[in-house]
Amino acid sequence: MHLxxxxxxxxxxxxxxxxxxxxxxxxxxFGDPEQMRLxxxxxxxxxxxxxxxxxxxxxxxxxxxxxxxxxxxxPATAGTAQSAEFGILLGVLVFPAASLAMKSLLASLAxxxxxxxxxxxxxxxxxxxxxxxxxxxxxxxxxxGAMVTFIAWRADLLQMIAVWTQxxxxxxxxxxxxxxxxxxxxxxxxWWVADxxxxxxxxxxxxxxxxxxxxxxxxLGLAIVSVISAVTVVVIGNIPFVGLVVPAVVARLAGDNxxxxxxxxxxxGAGLVxxxxxxxxxxxxxxxxxxxxVLGVVGAVIFLWLLARQTPHG
Amino acid sequence: MIEIERVSLQLQGAQILHDISLTLPKGxxxxxxxxxxxxxxxxxxxxxxxSPLQTGSIRIDGMPVDATPGSVLARRIAILxxxxxxxxxxxxxxxxxxxxxxxxxxxxxxxxxxxxxxxIARFDLTDLADRYLDTLSGGQRQRALVAMAYCQGTDxxxxxxxxxxxxxxxxxxLMGTLRRLADGDGRSILIVLHxxxxxxAYADRIVAMRCGxxxxxxxxxxxxxxxxxxxxxxxxxxxxxxGGRRVVLHHR
Ligand SMILES: Nc1ncnc2c1ncn2[C@@H]1O[C@H](COP(=O)(O)OP(=O)(O)OP(=O)(O)O)[C@@H](O)[C@H]1O
Ligand SMILES: [Mg+2]
Numbered sequence: 237m238h239l240x241x242x243x244x245x246x247x248x249x250x251x252x253x254x255x256x257x258x259x260x261x262x263x264x265x266f267g268d269p270e271q272m273r274l275x276x277x278x279x280x281x282x283x284x285x286x287x288x289x290x291x292x293x294x295x296x297x298x299x300x301x302x303x304x305x306x307x308x309x310x311p312a313t314a315g316t317a318q319s320a321e322f323g324i325l326l327g328v329l330v331f332p333a334a335s336l337a338m339k340s341l342l343a344s345l346a347x348x349x350x351x352x353x354x355x356x357x358x359x360x361x362x363x364x365x366x367x368x369x370x371x372x373x374x375x376x377x378x379x380x381g382a383m384v385t386f387i388a389w390r391a392d393l394l395q396m397i398a399v400w401t402q403x404x405x406x407x408x409x410x411x412x413x414x415x416x417x418x419x420x421x422x423x424x425x426x427w428w429v430a431d432x433x434x435x436x437x438x439x440x441x442x443x444x445x446x447x448x449x450x451x452x453x454x455x456l457g458l459a460i461v462s463v464i465s466a467v468t469v470v471v472i473g474n475i476p477f478v479g480l481v482v483p484a485v486v487a488r489l490a491g492d493n494x495x496x497x498x499x500x501x502x503x504x505g506a507g508l509v510x511x512x513x514x515x516x517x518x519x520x521x522x523x524x525x526x527x528x529x530v531l532g533v534v535g536a537v538i539f540l541w542l543l544a545r546q547t548p549h550g
Numbered sequence: 551m552i553e554i555e556r557v558s559l560q561l562q563g564a565q566i567l568h569d570i571s572l573t574l575p576k577g578x579x580x581x582x583x584x585x586x587x588x589x590x591x592x593x594x595x596x597x598x599x600x601s602p603l604q605t606g607s608i609r610i611d612g613m614p615v616d617a618t619p620g621s622v623l624a625r626r627i628a629i630l631x632x633x634x635x636x637x638x639x640x641x642x643x644x645x646x647x648x649x650x651x652x653x654x655x656x657x658x659x660x661x662x663x664x665x666x667x668x669x670i671a672r673f674d675l676t677d678l679a680d681r682y683l684d685t686l687s688g689g690q691r692q693r694a695l696v697a698m699a700y701c702q703g704t705d706x707x708x709x710x711x712x713x714x715x716x717x718x719x720x721x722x723x724l725m726g727t728l729r730r731l732a733d734g735d736g737r738s739i740l741i742v743l744h745x746x747x748x749x750x751a752y753a754d755r756i757v758a759m760r761c762g763x764x765x766x767x768x769x770x771x772x773x774x775x776x777x778x779x780x781x782x783x784x785x786x787x788x789x790x791x792x793g794g795r796r797v798v799l800h801h802r
Binding site: 252305363430431432434435437438439441442444445446447448449487491493495 | 640648
C-alpha cells in the first residue's frame with residue numbers, strides 16, 4: 237500500500253509541474269531557458285509548497301487528534317488556524333514592518349496559546365460524548381475567527397486577512413514559500429516521537445505509568461500542531477479538512493500506531509492537497525479556484541462519507 | 551518493599567483515605583479487598599504515582615514515588631488500572647509492545663521482541679496478536695491489557711481488578727500466573743480482588759479496606775473469618791472448610 241500511495245504522489249507531482257497557465261513541456265525544458273525559469277521560479281516552488289503544506293497539515297491534524305483523544309478535531313477549524321491569524325493581525329497592527337518570519341513567529345505563539353485553551357476546554361467535556369469536542373472546537377474557532385474579522389474590519393484590513401483565511405497556492409514563488417520547510421522539520425520531529433504520541437493517545441495515566449513526561453510531551457505536541465498550522469497560514473492561508481479527513485481515513489486502513497501511520501498520513505495529505513490544487517488550476521482554466529475552496533468541497537464529501545460509514549465497532 | 555506512611559486523600563471535599571500506614575514486604579502476592587468505594591483504587595493510584603500524593607509519604611524500595619523520575623519508576627512498577635477505555639485502534643501485539651517502552655524507548659530489538667512474544671504467548675493471545683483491540687471481546691481485551699502490564703517486566707506489578715471480564719478458566723490461569731511470577735521470578739504482586747476466595751487461595755497476605763481505612767492485614771487464615779469479613783463487607787457470610795481450605799459462601 238505504501239508503494240502505491242508513494243507512486244500516486246510522484247505522479248501528481250509530475251502533473252503539477254506541467255499544468256498551469258504558461259505552457260511547459262518536458263521535452264523543451266532543458267533547451268529553453270525561459271521554460272526552465274518558469275519551472276524553477278513558479279512550478280517547482282508551487283508543487284513543493286503543496287506537498288509540504290499538505291503533509292504538514294495532515295500530520296498536525298493527526299497529532300492534534302492524538303492530544304485531544306478525539307478523531308473529529310483539526311487545527312484548521314478548532315481555533316489553531318484562527319489564533320494564528322489573530323497573531324499575524326496583531327503583528328501587522330503593532331509591528332507593521334515585520335518580516336514573514338517574524339509574522340510566523342507571532343502566529344505560532346498565538347496558535348500555541350489558542351490551541352492550549354481549546355485543549356483545556358476539550359478535557360473538561362464528558363468523554364462519553366465524542367461529538368461534543370469537535371462541536372465546541374467549531375464554535376471556539378468561529379469565535380476566534382470572528383474576533384479576527386472584527387479587528388480587521390475596524391482597522392480596515394479585511395482585504396489583507398482574506399489572504400490568510402483563504403488558502404491558495406497561486407502566489408507561491410521562489411523566495412516566498414521556504415518557511416514551509418519548517419513544517420517539514422516538524423513532521424520529522426513528529427515521526428521521531430511517534431511512539432510517545434501513540435502512548436499519549438492511550439491517556440494520561442497510561443502515559444505516566446509507562447514513564448512518559450506527559451506535560452512535556454503535551455507541550456511538544458502542541459508546538460508541532462501550532463507551528464505547522466501557523467507557518468501554513470502565513471505562507472498559504474488556511475486550508476480546511478486535510479487535517480481531519482486524511483488521518484481518519486488512514487486510521488481506518490492502518491490503525492492508530494503512529495510509527496506506521498505517520499508516513500502514510502503525510503504522503504496522503506500531500507497528495508490530497510496537490511490533487512486539489514491541480515483541480516483548482518484546471519477546472520476553470522485559465523482562471524484558478526483557490527485550493528481552500530476546492531478542499532472545502534472535496535473534504536466535506538469525504539468527511540460525510542466517513543461519518544456515514546462510522547459503525548459501532550469502528 | 552512498599553512503605554506507606556500516614557497517607558490521606560481528599561477529593562472534592564470528601565475524605566477518601568484516612569491516615570493510612572502500611573508496609574508491604576518485597577515479594578509475594580498481596581490482595582487488596584474491600585467493598586465498593588472503600589478506596590482500593592485510590593490507594594493503588596497513589597502507590598503507582600498516577601495521582602498526586604497529598605499528605606504522607608509512599609516509598610517503593612526506598613524511592614519516594616512523588617520525587618523519583620517517572621521513567622525510573624516505570625522500570626520498577628507497572629500498573630493496570632480498573633477502567634481502561636482504550637480508544638486507539640492498536641493491534642494486540644502493538645499494545646503489548648508498548649509495555650516495553652520504559653526499557654526500549656520505542657526501539658524494539660530482537661531481545662525486546664522476544665519478550666513481547668513471550669508475554670503474548672503467556673496470556674494466550676497468539677491467535678489475536680494481529681487483531682485490533684476494538685474488535686476483541688471484553689475478556690480478550692482485558693488479557694491484552696494484563697499482558698501489557700506484565701510485559702513491562704517490573705519488580706512490582708499492580709493490577710486493579712484484573713479478573714474483570716475474565717471467564718473462570720482465564721481467571722484461574724491469571725491467578726496461577728501471578729502466583730508463579732511471585733514464586734519463580736520473585737516479583738511482588740499487588741492485586742485488587744473482589745472474589746474473596748481467589749484472594750484466599752492465591753494471596754500470601756490480604757489487606758482489607760473499608761471506608762478509606764485499612765481494617766485488617768494478615769494471611770488468608772487470619773482474614774477469612776466470618777466476623778472479620780462481616781466487619782469489612784457489612785454482611786454475614788458462611789465460611790466453610792473444604793479439604794483444609796477456607797471457602798467463603800458469599801453468594802447466598
Ligand atoms: N475523582 C473523584 N472525585 C471525588 N470522589 C472520588 C473520585 N474518585 C473516587 N472517588 C470516591 O472515592 C471513594 C473511593 O473510590 P475508589 O475508586 O478508590 O474505590 P474502590 O475501593 O476502588 O471501589 P471499587 O471496588 O468500586 O472499585 C469512592 O467513594 C469514590 O466515590
Ligand atoms: Mg476500584
